[in-house]
Amino acid sequence: MKTSDMTKMTYRDAIRLGITEEMRLDRDVIFLGEDIGLYGGAFGVSKGLLEEFGEERILDTPISEGAIVGTAVGAATTGLRPVCEIMFMDFITLGLDALVNQGAKMRYMFGGQSQVPMVLRLPAGSGTGAAAQHSQSLEAWLCHVPGLKVVSPSTPAQAKGLIKAAIRDNNPVCFIEHKMLYDAVGLVPLDDDYTLEIGKTIVERPGKDVTIVAYGTTLAKAIEAAEFLDEEGIRVEILNPLTLYPMDMKPIIESVIKTGCLIVAHEAVKTGGVGGEIVARVVESEAFDYLTAPIIRLGGLDVPIPFNQELEAVAVPQRNDFVHGVYRLLNRE
């Protein structure tokens, strides 16, 4: 794509642009959530949408997450394509029945009769000083439910491409957006048909010595570490799954065959995290024979996210965790 067809914008604006374009293209796309109208959403993602699309399509809901998700499921089953904003991912606990027992299962348990084209936008992650109930990364829960798709963009371009693909998808898609990325700036394609295919892992940075799989803000830390290690002549290959479930493992397996070393990383709590699943699939694959060192999992500590800024930072993987991890794998420590 020519850079002239792209423009610099924030991750927040890219999500909004994606939703706006889809709403212009398809009148069945509606948007519901708490304070998304005049207020513009808790993080400003829906700012201006009410003016363009009106109250009929931008629906401010009561503080009722169960009703938001359930209404979306019912609307999706009957012909609309709802996008929902759950103000903080943490509050998905209040909408899980509608998502897990209804939306995710209707198609299968009805023998293929229905489809549930809906998107749940889930602002996740720590770093904002909002403490334990507003900082979680709960994607592993969602990745345990067949019928759901879970995506997690890390750049503005990915945010636009994935939100559009999610809206066009005929399944319930959980769109996990990291709050610390909202102000991140990057080039975004302006083409209103630009989408990123759901279910594709991408190579963010080619390398040959160590494979790192990361997403969300953790990806940026991995890239920083890789740039630092570059100066020492260590070439780290970084992969970004983009779709956490169902995950495209092929590029990861191929990379591990090439490097023989693997680090998986995420901000979510390490125990029971998505990283463990990636590791399991790698060791089940032909890549097992190519491993030259034990695999490293980097993840959040097994604690609720604390409020204090320094404590909050050490609760999740940082750049140096990657650097030391790579040293360990290459026996440089």
Added chain:
Amino acid sequence: MIELSEELLLRMYYKMNQARYFEEKLDDLVSKGQVHGTVHLAMGQEASGVMACLALEEGDLVSLSHRGHAQAIGFGLDVNLMMAECLGKYTGYCKGKGGSMHIADVENGNLGANGVVGGGFNLSCGAALTQKYHQTGKVVLCFAGDGATNEGSFHESLNLASVWKLPVVFFIENNQYGMSNPIENHMNVENISDRSEAYNIPGLTIDGNNFLDVYNTVTKALRYARAGKGPVLIEAKTYRYSGHSKSDKQVYRDQREVQVWRKKDPLLKMKEYLRENRVFTEKQILKMEDEAMISIEQAVEFAKKSPQPQLDTILEDVYA
């Protein structure tokens, strides 16, 4: 008073009988160990389940409770496909993947029976939002039991439906028990419809065993919702003769209580009405009963003869 044609009365009586025979047969199959898993029977609740659906107009939608056979038959589902689904057969509504608790016919507006108590409330709001948005003039009839009105989803949905004036009628079949728990132990209101006051919507309590009460009330409620005035809450007081499910030994109630309700049986009541009003001859009544029974016998035969799903269908239909 709503005028009832002979044709409609015939359909009403036929379908109520179908619902009763369907569950008698199913109960029999369960007791013989011929049904895998469980079923939730609604014998005694036929007037509410069937009549509420018969009040619907073409194109209206329903969300059924877990105790949904009579509701489904009232809505017009094919008893052959229903029975096949209860037996887990590939010819069933859900190709054997849903069973009794998930019978659905989405294309025709049956959004499915729901295995989660209270799971249908907010789905119905969503389906009603679609009707409002597309200005279809159609209404969603949402079935649930008394126990479901203690779920948070009841509150969230009635509140939302009221604020957004959604075309939905919440129809609560109060059969006096939430599984084993008698209603006086799980709510402190005399009538479930009293709860409508919290949402500033109409709330009505009716005799759920009286086919006319159910039909007339639901008809009026649908008219109200269809006119864009918002949701209505109806409580139909009724009773289930069977236990909650297969495993229920019914230790929580005296069988004499069941006998008292059997005297108020909705089928008997309707039959009395037909006799008193001389709508049909005794012969015609018997004929309807026989035809209903034959249709269920044929459904059992169809289900038994139907193939099991192929094992390789297990991975189908997880995603659209």
